[in-house]
Amino acid sequence: MMWYRERSPRRTPTPGAAVLTALSFPLLAALAACANSDAVPAEATEPLSGTEAVAAPVQPAEAATPSVRAARGPALDLPPNELGEIMVLEYHRLGEPEGEFYRSREHFAQDLQNLYDAGFRPITMRQMLAGDINLPAGTTPVVFTFDDSSTGQFYLRGDGSVDPNTMVGMWTAFSQANPEWENGGTWCVLPAADHPSNFFGELPSREVDRTTREDRIRRKVDYLISNGHEICNHTLYHARLDKARDQAQVQEWIGRGEDSIRVYLPEDYEIVTLALPLGMWPATKSLAWSGTYKGHSYEYQGILEVSGGPNVSPFDRSFNGHSVNRVIVAPGALPRALTRYEKEPGKRFISDGDPRTIAVPDSLSSRVAKDRWPNLQLKTGS
Numbered sequence: 001m002m003w004y005r006e007r008s009p010r011r012t013p014t015p016g017a018a019v020l021t022a023l024s025f026p027l028l029a030a031l032a033a034c035a036n037s038d039a040v041p042a043e044a045t046e047p048l049s050g051t052e053a054v055a056a057p058v059q060p061a062e063a064a065t066p067s068v069r070a071a072r073g074p075a076l077d078l079p080p081n082e083l084g085e086i087m088v089l090e091y092h093r094l095g096e097p098e099g100e101f102y103r104s105r106e107h108f109a110q111d112l113q114n115l116y117d118a119g120f121r122p123i124t125m126r127q128m129l130a131g132d133i134n135l136p137a138g139t140t141p142v143v144f145t146f147d148d149s150s151t152g153q154f155y156l157r158g159d160g161s162v163d164p165n166t167m168v169g170m171w172t173a174f175s176q177a178n179p180e181w182e183n184g185g186t187w188c189v190l191p192a193a194d195h196p197s198n199f200f201g202e203l204p205s206r207e208v209d210r211t212t213r214e215d216r217i218r219r220k221v222d223y224l225i226s227n228g229h230e231i232c233n234h235t236l237y238h239a240r241l242d243k244a245r246d247q248a249q250v251q252e253w254i255g256r257g258e259d260s261i262r263v264y265l266p267e268d269y270e271i272v273t274l275a276l277p278l279g280m281w282p283a284t285k286s287l288a289w290s291g292t293y294k295g296h297s298y299e300y301q302g303i304l305e306v307s308g309g310p311n312v313s314p315f316d317r318s319f320n321g322h323s324v325n326r327v328i329v330a331p332g333a334l335p336r337a338l339t340r341y342e343k344e345p346g347k348r349f350i351s352d353g354d355p356r357t358i359a360v361p362d363s364l365s366s367r368v369a370k371d372r373w374p375n376l377q378l379k380t381g382s
Contacts, residue, residue: 068137068352068353068354069134069135069136069137069353069354070136070137070353071119071136071137071138071139071180071353072136072179072180073116073136073178073180073181074116074117074118074119075119075136075137075138075139076119076138076139076140076345076350077138078138078345078346078350079350079361079381080137080350080351080352080353080359080360080379080381081346081348081349081350081359081360081361081364082133082313082315082349082350082351082352082358082359082360083312083313083315083316083349083358083360083364083367083368084140084313084346084347084348084349084350085310085311085312085313085347085348085349086128086140086141086142086143086310086311086312086313086314086348086349087142087143087310087311087327087337088125088128088142088143088145088304088310088311088324088325088326088327089111089142089143089144089145089326089327089329089334090145090147090304090306090307090326090327090328090329091103091108091144091145091146091147091153091167091329092146092147092148092150093148093150093152093153094108094152094153094165094166094167095152098330098331099330099331100328100330101328103329105165105170108167108170109170109174111329111334112170112171112174112181113174114334114335114338115142115334115338116174116178116180116181118338118341118342119138119139119140120139120140120141120142121135121136121139121140121141121142121180121181121182121183122141122142122143122144122181122182122183122184122185123135123141123142123143123183124143124183124184124185124186124228124229124230125143125145125186125230125232125272125273125302125304125324126186126230126272126273126302127141127183128141128143128302128314129272129273129301129302129314129321131314131315131373131376132355133314133349133351133355134355135351135353136180136351136353137351137352137353137354138350138351138353139350139351140341140348140349140350140351141349141351143185143186144185144186145185145186145187145188145232145275145304145326146167146185146186146187146188147188147234147275148188148190148193148197148234148238149187149188149189149190149193149197149198149199149200149201149234150196150197150200150201151166151196151200151201152166152167152201153166153167153168153187153200154166154167154168154169154187154200154220154224155200155201155220156216156219156220160219162223168223168224171184171185172227182228183228184224184227184228184229184230185229185230186229186230186232186273187224187229187230187231187232188232188233188234188273188275188304189231189232189233189234189257189261190234190235190236190237190238190257191236191237191257191260191261192236192237192256192257192260193237193238194237197238199217199220200220202216202217214264217264218264221261221264221265225265225266225269230273231261231265231269231271232271232273232274232275232304233254233257233258233261233271233273233274233275233298233300234257234274234275234277235253235254235257235274235277236253236254236256236257236260237253237257238277238278239253239277240277240278240280241253241254241276241277241280241281241282241287241288242280242281242282242283243280244282244283247282247283247284247287247291250282250283250284250287250288250291251287251291251292251293251298252293254274254287254288254291254293254298255291255292255293255294255296255298256293258271258298259293259296271298271300272300272301272302273300273301273302273303273304274288274289274300274302274303274304275303275304276288276303276304276305276306278306279305279306279307288300288303288322289301289303289322300322301321302321302322302324303321303322303323303324304324304326305323305324305325305326306326306328307325307326307327307328308325308326309325309327310325310327310337311324311325313349315358315360315368315369315372315373315376316367316368316369317367317368317369318367319369352379354379356376356377357376357377357378357379358373358376358377358378358379359379359380359381360378360379360380360381361380361381362380362381365378365380
């Protein structure tokens, strides 16, 4: 039986939460297409005792003072354009042969290097939606999203350390080697899917006692948050929202998914992003971003589509946080995108290094959503 954590009665219910009961849900057949098991190293099956400590997390960079940030790594020598495009990349599993939903370890590591060398820097979906794009001058934001929370993305070894061959392990190593690679990715979790797509490959309850299991999950979530990453809801078990029998079931799949994640989050942490399983919308689209389940509401500022290409800037009047396009990092997709930006650099978002301003060419000033960003100063130039 698959189980997931019921909220403790001691905790005060918060918006976007729902009280859970222990149920068993099969993983939808549709998930198999994008969630076949990636290889699970032997260490992943070793229980983690309650006394073992997680390896010391990378300390987040100190908050930058509100002034222009000069690039310390690769950057473009171009005028700022903060209405340019932003790519939201979509990853699933580590593995071979590569395909739409698999990326090899070698190529994931190369993706980080290629983007960094091309002047890109990561931000989370939370930061993009909030207009919190505090990057050095001449650099471009890029959002990494990771769907399905599988073992190859992140797990703790028996000694409590993060396996260096997982996506989180490689990200951590890269950021340590390149301090300019700040911030984190957005990890879209399936709390009640079948192993290994349940909280990054947690073993079924029949194989690991509940206390050990919950301790491991909490350590993983704490590690991600303390290192600048974002937690995103992907529904309870990758439920296709277009197949729900009614509006109540849509809200149940989303609400239960959120609540079973929130129990491991800090009390004041709000989940602001939902990834649509397979990009499928419910019949009533608005229920994807706002609804109520068992008296508790959920509300998302960002809804992730499954494809669609680059996005307009969040400072653009046409930006729609409830329909955020993504670029699936299938073989050849990222190199093609980077080649395009080499040929047409004016299409990409170029930071001016000042988080207090929205810097755009004179010709684009009418496109800035000034009413949406009253605390930011519009700065125009040739």
